[in-house]
Amino acid sequence: MEKWQMSLWKSVCDVDELADRFQLSAERLRAVAAAFQFRITPYYLSLIQNKGDAIYRQCVPDERELEGHEDLMDDPLGEERHAPVPCIVHRYPDRCLFLASNQCAMYCRFCTRKRKFRTPMCVDRKHIDEGIEYVRAHSEIRDVLISGGDPFLLEDDRIEYVLRALRAIRHVEILRIGTRTPCVLPERITGKLVAMLKKYHPLYVNVHFNHPDEVTPQSAKALGRLADAGIPLGSQTVLLKGVNDDPAVMRLLMQKLLAARVRPYYIFQTDLVYGTEHFRTPVSKGLEVMDALRGWTSGLAVPQYVIDLPHGGGKIPLLPEYKCKADGSKLTFRNYCGETYEYPDM
Numbered sequence: 001m002e003k004w005q006m007s008l009w010k011s012v013c014d015v016d017e018l019a020d021r022f023q024l025s026a027e028r029l030r031a032v033a034a035a036f037q038f039r040i041t042p043y044y045l046s047l048i049q050n051k052g053d054a055i056y057r058q059c060v061p062d063e064r065e066l067e068g069h070e071d072l073m074d075d076p077l078g079e080e081r082h083a084p085v086p087c088i089v090h091r092y093p094d095r096c097l098f099l100a101s102n103q104c105a106m107y108c109r110f111c112t113r114k115r116k117f118r119t120p121m122c123v124d125r126k127h128i129d130e131g132i133e134y135v136r137a138h139s140e141i142r143d144v145l146i147s148g149g150d151p152f153l154l155e156d157d158r159i160e161y162v163l164r165a166l167r168a169i170r171h172v173e174i175l176r177i178g179t180r181t182p183c184v185l186p187e188r189i190t191g192k193l194v195a196m197l198k199k200y201h202p203l204y205v206n207v208h209f210n211h212p213d214e215v216t217p218q219s220a221k222a223l224g225r226l227a228d229a230g231i232p233l234g235s236q237t238v239l240l241k242g243v244n245d246d247p248a249v250m251r252l253l254m255q256k257l258l259a260a261r262v263r264p265y266y267i268f269q270t271d272l273v274y275g276t277e278h279f280r281t282p283v284s285k286g287l288e289v290m291d292a293l294r295g296w297t298s299g300l301a302v303p304q305y306v307i308d309l310p311h312g313g314g315k316i317p318l319l320p321e322y323k324c325k326a327d328g329s330k331l332t333f334r335n336y337c338g339e340t341y342e343y344p345d346m
């Protein structure tokens, strides 16, 4: 067993252990855990400083997950409808998602694919081969985003099986992997893993971080290893109430990611997932965050703020309004600190 597998094995997934640790009611915790499984890696658990802090909220089951809400859905992105075979989501013209794993090191309480923790889809060799066949048969696909679950929960040779097969398809130009392991299980990024990954360039890795306290020396080391293998790193962050719905927190996170060689890519408005109402923020909060980034810090640290539209509408970017007035060809803009400037348009 490799060290990362040992860590996974030592993770907390027992109700009584968690209840004991944080003085919670085991009975109530059991009800939530029965609906949505949990697992917290020893490393991620060690980042919790206080009960209820930003790290805690992301990983410890909460009774509010059992509350429904009229706007919320099991599959808000309509992924099941866009799944021609079980492990592919093909919604855009030239790229698709390849769901290669149904496991995650830590189960984020706000996850968009929470439904899959309830009735975990088994991703076996047959499904993987079906996915590969689908990509091979669709010559319009030039970009495959391998996601899950977390693809890095697979063993190296199973990841390589998928990468090698996809790389051999002529029309597939780029490969991307989405993973949260550098944040929740940094020991997963071994020298052996990156030595294998670098054979499949152009390969991009997108990581997932939601709070500055997650960017630690351990996670920075994992990210550095990937970057040293020539893998361009991007990040996604979910805007979450009580975790990062604060411009100063978000700015610090973006700066820390950039310093760890990650180019922030997306900040997501929380999807309308059943059981995540307590994490929702209004769109105005996301716009406020964006306003506090642009101009105030490196442009490289400014990602796009997007909503993944319900029912499979796709991602759309949102920006604060910078245009104040349009008077014929005279446009008036405000800059990041609120001064107005005129621009003569053609």
Ligand SMILES: *Cc1c(COP(=O)(O)O)cnc(C)c1O
Pocket: 089, 090, 091, 092, 095, 096, 097, 145, 315
């Ligand atoms: C997000 C997503 C992609 C990738 O989108 P990009 O904007 O290119 O990063 C592809 N397919 C699906 C179904 C997605 O949800």
Ligand code: SF4
Pocket: 103, 104, 106, 107, 108, 110, 111, 112, 113, 148, 149, 150, 179, 180, 208
């Ligand atoms: S790592 Fe991603 S897929 Fe896994 S639980 Fe967290 S948000 Fe969901």
